[in-house]
Amino acid sequence: MRITVKLIGGLAHRFGAGEREQEVPPGTTAGDLLAALGISDPRTVITTRNGWGIAPEEEVAEGDRILVSPPFSGG
Amino acid sequence: MHGWTGQMLRVDLTTRTWRRETFTEEWALTWIGGRGFAVKILYDELRPGIDPLGPDNKLVVAVGPISGISAPNTGKTVVAAKSPITGGYGDGNLGTRVTEKLRKAGFDALVVEGRAESPTLLYIDDTTVEFLPADEIWGKGTYETNDWIYARYGKGAGVLNIGQAGENLVRYAVIRSMEGRAGGRPGMGAVMGSKLLKAIVVKGSQPIPQAFPAEMKTLGRDDMRTVHALDQKAAWSKQGTTGVLPWCNEVAALPVNNFRQTHHPEAWRVDGERLAAATVAVYGCPNCTMQCGLAMLDTERRESELDYENMGLLGPNLGLFDITQVATLNYMCDDYGIDTISGGGVLGFYADAVERGAAPGDIRFGDFEGFRRVLTAIAQRDGEIGNTLAEGTLRAARTFGHNSEEYAMQCKGLEVSAYNCKFIPGMALAFGVSPIGAHHKESWIISYEIQQTPRESYGRDKAQKVVDLQRIRGGMFEAIVSCRFPWVEIGWGLEHYPEYFNTITGRDWELEDFWPSADRIYALIKLFWLREYPDTDRKADYPPHAWFDPTNADTEGPIAGKILEYARYDELLQHYYDIRGYDHRGIPTRETLERLGLAAEARVAEEYAPLS
Ligand code: SF4
Numbered sequence: 001m002r003i004t005v006k007l008i009g010g011l012a013h014r015f016g017a018g019e020r021e022q023e024v025p026p027g028t029t030a031g032d033l034l035a036a037l038g039i040s041d042p043r044t045v046i047t048t049r050n051g052w053g054i055a056p057e058e059e060v061a062e063g064d065r066i067l068v069s070p071p072f073s074g075g
Numbered sequence: 076m077h078g079w080t081g082q083m084l085r086v087d088l089t090t091r092t093w094r095r096e097t098f099t100e101e102w103a104l105t106w107i108g109g110r111g112f113a114v115k116i117l118y119d120e121l122r123p124g125i126d127p128l129g130p131d132n133k134l135v136v137a138v139g140p141i142s143g144i145s146a147p148n149t150g151k152t153v154v155a156a157k158s159p160i161t162g163g164y165g166d167g168n169l170g171t172r173v174t175e176k177l178r179k180a181g182f183d184a185l186v187v188e189g190r191a192e193s194p195t196l197l198y199i200d201d202t203t204v205e206f207l208p209a210d211e212i213w214g215k216g217t218y219e220t221n222d223w224i225y226a227r228y229g230k231g232a233g234v235l236n237i238g239q240a241g242e243n244l245v246r247y248a249v250i251r252s253m254e255g256r257a258g259g260r261p262g263m264g265a266v267m268g269s270k271l272l273k274a275i276v277v278k279g280s281q282p283i284p285q286a287f288p289a290e291m292k293t294l295g296r297d298d299m300r301t302v303h304a305l306d307q308k309a310a311w312s313k314q315g316t317t318g319v320l321p322w323c324n325e326v327a328a329l330p331v332n333n334f335r336q337t338h339h340p341e342a343w344r345v346d347g348e349r350l351a352a353a354t355v356a357v358y359g360c361p362n363c364t365m366q367c368g369l370a371m372l373d374t375e376r377r378e379s380e381l382d383y384e385n386m387g388l389l390g391p392n393l394g395l396f397d398i399t400q401v402a403t404l405n406y407m408c409d410d411y412g413i414d415t416i417s418g419g420g421v422l423g424f425y426a427d428a429v430e431r432g433a434a435p436g437d438i439r440f441g442d443f444e445g446f447r448r449v450l451t452a453i454a455q456r457d458g459e460i461g462n463t464l465a466e467g468t469l470r471a472a473r474t475f476g477h478n479s480e481e482y483a484m485q486c487k488g489l490e491v492s493a494y495n496c497k498f499i500p501g502m503a504l505a506f507g508v509s510p511i512g513a514h515h516k517e518s519w520i521i522s523y524e525i526q527q528t529p530r531e532s533y534g535r536d537k538a539q540k541v542v543d544l545q546r547i548r549g550g551m552f553e554a555i556v557s558c559r560f561p562w563v564e565i566g567w568g569l570e571h572y573p574e575y576f577n578t579i580t581g582r583d584w585e586l587e588d589f590w591p592s593a594d595r596i597y598a599l600i601k602l603f604w605l606r607e608y609p610d611t612d613r614k615a616d617y618p619p620h621a622w623f624d625p626t627n628a629d630t631e632g633p634i635a636g637k638i639l640e641y642a643r644y645d646e647l648l649q650h651y652y653d654i655r656g657y658d659h660r661g662i663p664t665r666e667t668l669e670r671l672g673l674a675a676e677a678r679v680a681e682e683y684a685p686l687s
Contacts, residue, residue: 006325009318010310012348046526051326051338051633053526067325070309070318072522072564 001026001062005033009070011045024060031056033066044071076100077286078140078580079108084182086197086204088270089130089189093204095181103183104582105672107589108139109556110166110549111596112184113155117164118599118676120186123606123683127159127262128244128269130190136173136235136275137184139556141575143175143362144283146295147302147567148558150174150255150361154235157607158261159269160246160417160467161488161512164603167263168516168553170255170360172277173233179279191271196224200278209273213242216410217251224274233277238412240454241268245465247417247490251409255360256368256380260414261489261511286581294578298571299364305565306365312357314347315367316383316564321346323387323494326525327633328502330392330495332440333423334484334621337495338632341396345386349398360558365565373402381405384515387493388419393426394440404446411454417467420490421453422446424468424483425460433477436460481620482627486513494521497622498634499530501537504647507616508541508661510549510600518544519563533643538650550593595671597655598663602673602680605662609684612660616648617641658687 006019015037024033030049034042034056042056046069049060060066079100086093106115113135125131135155142149152174158165177185180201187197191206194213198205212220217238224234240248241264248264249257267273285291306312320342323329327337343349350369356378359366370378379402389408390401404422408415426442428434438445452461463471468490472483484491489512496503505518518541524530528537547569552559555576561567573584605611618639621627628638652658656667665686668677677686 013310
């Protein structure tokens with residue numbers, strides 16, 4: 001399945017800016033995506049799917065847009 | 076006493092006199108500093124009902140026990156007064172060398188009273204206070220004013236000043252510092268202007284009293300290095316707070332066109348990546364280890380320091396997606412001394428009101444030149460529109476009529492910061508119960524809410540989280556007076572703050588020991604409001620109507636068709652009151668006040684309104 005992954009804030013500078021479309025096998029979880037990026041502890045980032053929060057164990061689906069953000073907690 | 080100088084400076088601009096006053100250690104431990112000192116002084120000394128722009132109002136400049144010491148990001152100062160825009164308690168913090176210099180001159184607070192006869196510069200050092208003429212800089216913007224002051228007093232002096240907006244009593248004029256941008260959103264700059272006080276210059280050379288200065292020096296130096304390294308690793312300061320903009324856009328929380336929409340396909344053009352790429356200089360508050368003042372060139376090739384709030388509110392909220400144009404409006408706000416959040420909120424509201432036929436004019440969203448003209452008119456209070464908008468969105472809406480109050484994006488009269496809460500109940504509550512009117516600094520619950528809770532829930536856990544964050548942010552950080560960003564942005568542990576506090580004061584506090592003071596400060600702010608508005612009720616803690624209006628729901632995107640519900644918000648608000656020990660109006664009960672050591676303050680409040 002094809003999904004879109006976008007990293008923002010400091011993560012864009014650390015792991016490469018911008019968004020990328022990528023092919024993932026069925027059953028891939030949000031946690032798998034993070035691990036593939038080198039983020040082993042999902043609690044260190046904020047992850048959303050199509051604008052809603054997604055837990056690490058949740059599976060992504062065709063066409064999902066996954067946003068990974070630093071753990072900011074406010075200006 | 077260690078940790079505080081034990082002195083405050085009281086200045087009367089009318090009589091051109093000043094005196095040193097002392098306070099006890101018990102008083103210091105009760106109110107800690109910064110906002111705590113400010114609300115206690117203003118509650119005790121201001122008669123309810125005074126004109127916030129009259130000589131009876133007082134301006135308090137207050138630091139806290141860890142302000143100005145060599146530790147991460149301690150260069151902040153609180154400025155406070157009765158607010159001209161809300162009529163309640165108002166304050167804000169800003170980075171400035173005044174923080175360190177005021178303490179080194181021997182003071183933890185400055186109280187400015189009365190009104191000068193002519194434009195005045197207040198000069199303070201270890202031994203004297205001078206009332207100097209400021210006619211030469213009256214009418215000038217904050218950049219020119221600051222240059223003029225630096226040329227005379229040197230770049231090492233602590234400086235607070237106002238621009239034309241403060242002089243012209245724009246109700247959301249701020250106080251400016253070149254080392255930390257601006258502070259005092261609820262019109263603290265207008266309070267200075269009403270006193271004909273153009274600038275405050277502070278020099279000081281005495282040591283800050285500390286229980287263990289050598290230990291603090293080592294601890295502070297090591298921690299500054301560590302926080303700096305953490306920031307480098309996280310790359311947070313590459314974009315500063317603007318890193319959050321694409322996230323807000325993605326989760327439908329960005330203000331677009333006066334908060335009518337929550338996201339926009341062009342938002343990427345004004346995001347942190349674009350700012351990082353355009354950055355030509357980086358500035359920060361004194362003692363900062365992760366400087367977030369990212370400056371880029373505006374359309375006139377002037378350096379303009381941007382952050383998320385001004386990017387959101389002077390950009391997408393006005394239908395503008397050209398980052399250099401946003402930088403220009405931001406530069407103008409900074410130079411005039413207009414709060415960028417309220418400035419963007421007011422301009423967006425005006426464009427909306429014109430588009431809906433409620434206000435005269437031809438401004439449209441996306442009209443950069445038009446916004447430039449209106450902003451200048453506001454700062455100068457030029458013409459009917461400039462004058463009306465200089466009063467803020469709520470008063471302007473009442474002037475325009477045609478139900479425009481329904482889309483005036485404010486709480487208690489203060490414009491909402493750049494988080495669109497059409498469907499974010501907890502963050503809407505955070506704005507509603509912010510003690511100075513809508514402000515994100517008190518309780519930024521939004522990322523917790525989206526990531527860790529069902530977004531649609533109005534559960535008690537969200538109210539508890541708002542209280543927890545208020546205690547840390549609006550309670551502890553605003554009282555010890557230190558920048559919260561090392562904690563909120565790169566995870567610097569809260570346990571470090573009692574460690575600094577103890578090393579400086581010689582006490583043995585745990586983190587939890589700050590919470591009674593934090594709760595006391597919030598409760599006294601509530602009493603301040605109650606005296607000003609004795610008929611107040613829980614509706615004062617409601618966010619803008621537009622977030623509850625089904626016709627205002629998004630028609631596409633993540634929250635299409637969704638909007639807040641009044642009945643459920645009211646339940647959430649009740650949870651907040653229950654946790655805090657407030658009554659059905661949102662006022663602390665007598666029992667709560669007594670528990671917080673505010674029995675005497677409660678008796679004073681009861682002369683104006685009943686307590687439960
Ligand atoms: S992080 Fe930003 S706001 Fe905080 S002290 Fe540094 S420059 Fe100032």
